[in-house]
Amino acid sequence: MKKKELINFMSRIKAHYQDFDINDFKIDEWYEQLKDYDILDLNKKLDSHVKGEYGDYPPKINYLTHDLIKSFNKGATPSYIVECPMCHCDVSIQRFEIHYSRCSAINYLSNKCEKHFGAKINKQALYVMEDDKFDKLYINFLNKIIDKNTLEETKIIMKILYPNNSDEVINDMVSSLFNK
Numbered sequence: 001m002k003k004k005e006l007i008n009f010m011s012r013i014k015a016h017y018q019d020f021d022i023n024d025f026k027i028d029e030w031y032e033q034l035k036d037y038d039i040l041d042l043n044k045k046l047d048s049h050v051k052g053e054y055g056d057y058p059p060k061i062n063y064l065t066h067d068l069i070k071s072f073n074k075g076a077t078p079s080y081i082v083e084c085p086m087c088h089c090d091v092s093i094q095r096f097e098i099h100y101s102r103c104s105a106i107n108y109l110s111n112k113c114e115k116h117f118g119a120k121i122n123k124q125a126l127y128v129m130e131d132d133k134f135d136k137l138y139i140n141f142l143n144k145i146i147d148k149n150t151l152e153e154t155k156i157i158m159k160i161l162y163p164n165n166s167d168e169v170i171n172d173m174v175s176s177l178f179n180k
C-alpha cells in the first residue's frame with residue numbers, strides 16, 4: 001500500500017473514533033507495520049470491526065492484520081477473502097481453516113463462561129493470542145468446567161484434550177470420571 005492510502009485509512013478510523021490520534025510519528029510507525037498489506041483488505045477489516053462486538057473501541061494493528069496475508073504472498077488467486085460464518089469477519093482463504101477452528105473454540109469458551117461463571121470474555125484478545133498461549137488457556141478452561149458438564153459434553157471435551165485416543169479409551173476415561 002502507498003503512504004497516501006494509509007493516511008486515508010487512518011482518517012477513516014478517525015472518522016469513527018474521535019480519540020484516535022493521527023500524527024507524523026504514528027503514520028510512520030503504522031506504515032512500517034501495514035505497508036505490506038492490501039488496503040482493500042484493511043478497509044474490509046475496519047468495516048467489520050466497526051460493526052462488530054468491539055466496535056466501540058478503535059481497532060489495534062494486530063487485530064487489523066490478523067488472518068490477512070501480505071500482498072506479495074497472495075499469488076494469482078482472485079477471491080482471497082472469505083467471510084467466516086461464525087463471527088462474520090473477513091478472513092483470507094489461506095488462513096480460513098486456522099481461523100475457523102480458533103473461532104469455534106472462542107465461541108464455545110464464551111458461551112460456557114457466560115453460562116457457568118456469568119462472565120463475558122474479551123473475544124478480540126483471544127483471536128490475536130499466540131497459538132501456544134491460546135491452547136494452554138483453552139485446555140485449562142476445559143479442565144475447569146469438566147465437572148460442570150453432562151456426560152456427552154465431557155466426551156466431546158475429552159476428545160479435544162486427547163485427540164490421539166480412540167473413542168473406546170475416551171469412553172473409559174469419561175466413565176471413570178463420572179463414577180468418582
Ligand SMILES: [Zn+2]
Nearest residue numbers: 084086087103
Ligand atoms: Zn470467525
